[in-house]
Amino acid sequence: MAMLSTKSNSGVSSPPVGSPGRTVMSQPRGERLKCRSKLKICTWNVKTMSKEGKIENAIQEMKRMHIEIMGISEMRWPNSGEMQVENHKIYYSGKNDGVHEYGVGVIVSPTVAKCVTNFTPVSERIMLLQIQASPINISILQVYAPTADKEEEEVVELYQEINKIIEKIPKHEILIVMGDFNAKIGAVNRTQYIGAHGLGNRNDRGDLLEKFAEDSDLVVTNTFFQLPPRRLYTWISPQDKPGRIIKNQIDYILVNRRFRNSFTSVKTYPGADLESDHVPLVGVFRVKLKKVHRKIPKSYDMRLLKDPNMKMDVQAMLNEQVSNSVKDEMDDEQKVRKIGEIVQTLKEKHLKTDRSNKTKSWMTEEILNMMEERRKAKQDPERYKTIKIAIRRKIREAKENEATERCEEIEALQKKHDSYNVHRKVKELTGGFKRRQQGNLTDLDGNIILDKQSKIRIWKEYLETLFEDQRNNSFGMEEANDGPEILQQEVQLAITQLKEGKAAGPDDIQAEFLKLFDDETITLITKMFNNIYDSGRIPAEWLKSEFIALPKKPGAKKCEEYRTISLMSHLLKLFLKIIHKRIYKLCESQISPNQFGFINAVGTREALFSIQVLIQRCRDVNCDVYACLIDYEKAFDRVKHDKMIQILKEAGINDKDLRIIGNLYWNQSANLRVEGDHTENVRIMRxxxxxxxxxxLIFNLYSERIFSEALHEMEKGILLNGYRLNNIRYADDTIVFADNLEDLQALMNKITHESKQ
Incomplete structure (x- = not known):
């Protein structure tokens, strides 16, 4: 087992350790990490990973050199995220504007992937990967510094940004900073941070790198090993001729000074090939990795229910178990819980699948073998070029063959009318499933948050602030006699309208299982719904929601830049569909024709067409048009519950429906999923x-009240056939019109005032 010991050497140098080549590294004072296991890590500027076949080539080289962690500089992938290829995990951080420029990444083996605890994409030049190890965790910063043609200020800013990240990493952890620094340290006198075995002469960027190493207490490991020049240089000038070749050492691996001797070898592998003018810098590192026990959600394949035999078997077992287990004497809370347990048991038995990536790759063994031949031909430029051209041709052919096969699969699925798998195959073909985007999270001061517990705390505080409001402590509607009984036909109709393929809520019951209910089970569900409807007491499972945060844009860093998607119980959705069906016509009749959002038979096209017709009409009659576009910030999250209930009551909603809505809103809570864990439940008060x-429906009524009160008796707007048109809305997106600037300002003042009430 790995262990950490303290040993003083009284300044005496240790004997040579590490790989062949007269590698010498003196024993430092202080602590030394002793581990039985050795790990090969590498940094390599590959020029680009955007070329077809490049990532597969990199993984092939990793396997050949037995590398577990490969840091990539100049990745040139836009945005940031992670993906999986051949069981290797790829983490990358690029530019957020979609440009294929700069970029860094790290490729890890399947073994290391199980030990990764955190990935933080900092910028297109910096990313952090944290790995759980024994006894001390490892943090790896992959870097790509600006080239010599860039201003020195850019380099200084890069080091400042790296230092900000280093300050957040626990001091006792192993810190590795590696990448293409575009700096020449050279063969200089040895210091605590720079060894005497560099290559060539130092430049100004080398001085900056040494200062950074000294300030951060890091040592440049590949300058401490005495090796022949071919094991030191990391870059060959691509513009030089065979008789005049310039080779420099500009890629480095840095580590905390206290863990310097954990590297037993750091040298380049000039025989490796990835169509780059850089060569990989490989370090052998003594460490023992520790597998992270993640809370991985179980995966169930609902498509298996498409098979008639499977569907018949599961349906029979589901209805039989519900009939035998769900008793009349149970309360509604127990019934909902029991149905959930039955569904979960059936899913475990019949629908459970593994989460392994089984997507077929277009890459062939022939192409990989040709890449190996190209590597062996590096010393023969003509043969190398010939093989490279042949590889490109083979890649084009393989990609075309794959596209043809995929299209044939899609056509076959279309003939079977399998729209679900058609959509899935099209997304696979167009790269929709290729990479999972990832953003950062920063605190109020803009500092990147690294540890999970801090992220959970920040998200909880954000949710509390977002949904906090002043309202009555209780809904206060105990008695409700007005409201017809829920019929079995209503439940059956609502079940047929449920959408399949949707994520389950906290009760983990998918809509596909509700559609398997037979008449007897539907009768039981109808009776349960009537109990809830008559009493107004909603099961606790229905009052809980789970939020999932998705970035609204590449590089999202603030909580506000994430979209929170809510997962709620499908049984509750079924219940509310019945109420929605009852109140829809009543509510829709009170919504003006200016509203195009969430209304049957109209949508964005009709709204845009109306705006175009209005403007064209005004041009025809030489009438000025002044317009103001209103974008409400988080309009759906700012609805006041007291006012909402009052509006629904005045709209004529019957007492039982109103009580269900009120109890649902007054007693609801939610948490947010953060990297497999959850925040504490937060009360939703607005x-x-x-x-x-x-x-x-509720939002349309709410916004309708705001605009009706704001524009009441205001004869301002565009006059059309005796009617004053002053606004067109699609949900919360609004355009206000007037025929002069003063009227437009008056309309906006009134709308602003009413919106704040």
Missing amino acids: GVRQGCVLSP
């Missing part, structure tokens, strides 16, 4: 419920 079928 806003309409995300993912709820009633929310669009």
Whole structure:
């Protein structure tokens, strides 16, 4: 087992250690990491990973050189995220504007992938990967510094940014900073941080690198090993001729000074090939990795229910178990829980699948063998060029063959009317499933948050702030007699309208299982719904929601730049669909024709067409048009519950429906999923419920009240056939019109005032 010991050497040098080549490294004072296991890590500027076949070539070289962690400089992939190829995990950080420029990445083996605890894409030049090891964790910063043609200020800013990240990493952890620094340290006198075995002469960037190493207490490991020049240089000038070749050492691996001797060898492998003018710098590192025990959600394949035999078997077992286990004497809470347990048991038994990546790759063994031949031909430029051209041709052919096969699969699925798999195959073909985007999270001061517990705390505080409001402590509607009984036909119709393929809520019941209910089970569900409807008491499982945060844009860093998607119970959705069906016509009749959002038979096209017709009409009659576009910030999350209930009551919603809506809103809570864990539950005290079928209807009524009160008796706007048109809306997106600037300002002042009430 790895262990950490303290040993003083009284200044005496240790005997040579590490790989062949007269490698010498003196024993430092202080602590030394002793581990039985050895890990090969590498940094390599590959010029680009955007070329087809490049990533597969890199993985092939990793396997050949037995490298577990490969840092990549100049990746040239836009945005940031992670993906998997041949069981290797690839983490990358690039430019957020979609440009294929700069970029860094790290490729890890399947063994190391299980030990990764955190990935932080900092910028297109810096990324952090944290790995759990024994007894001390490892943090790896992969770097790509600006080239010599860039201003020195850019380099200084890069080191400042790296230092900000280093300050957040626990001091006792192993820190490795590696990459293409575009700096020449040269063969200089040895210091605590720079060895005497560099290559060539130092430049100004080398001085900056040494200062950075000294300030951060890091040593440049590949300058401490006495090796022949061919094991030191990391870059060959691509513009030089065979008789005049310039080779420099500009890629480095840095580590905390206290862990310097954990590297037993750091040298280049000039025989490796990835169509780059750089060569890989490989370090052998003594460490023992520790597998991270992640909370991985179980995966179930609902498509298996498409098979008639499977569907028949599961349906029979589901209805039989519900009939035998769900008793009349149970309360509604127990019934909901029992149905969830039955569904979970059936999923485990019949629908459980593994999460391994089984996507077929276009890469062939023939192409990989040709890449190996190209590597062996590096000393023969003509043969190297010939093989390279042949590889490109083979890659084009392989990609074309793969596209043809995929298209044939899609056509076959279309003939079977399997729209779900057609959509899936099209996304695979177009690269929709290729990479999973990832953003950072920063605190109020803009500092990147690294540890999970801090992220959970920040998200909890954000949710509390977002949904906090002053309202009555209780809904206060105990008695409700007005409201018809829920019929079995209503439940059956609502079940047929449920959408399949949607994520399950906290009760983990998918809509596909609700569609397997037979008449007897539907009768039981109807009775349960009536109990809830008559009493107004909603099961606790239905009052819980789970949020998932998705970045609204590449490089999202603030909580506000994430979209929170809510997962709620499908049984609750079924119940609310019945209420929605009852109140829809009543509510829609009170919404003006100016609203195009969430209304049957109209949408964005009709709204845009109306705007175009209005402007064209004004041009025809030589009438000025002044317009102001309103973008409400988080409009759906700012709905006041007291006012919402009052509006629904005045709209004529019956008492039982109103009581269900009120109890649902007054007792709801939610948490947010953060890297497999969850925040504590937060009370939702304002806003309409995300993912709820009633929310669009409620929001339309709410916004209608605001505009009707704001524009009441205001004869301002565009006059058309005796009617004053002053606004067109699609949900919360609004355009306000007037025929002069003063009227437009007056309209906006009134709308602003009412919106704040």
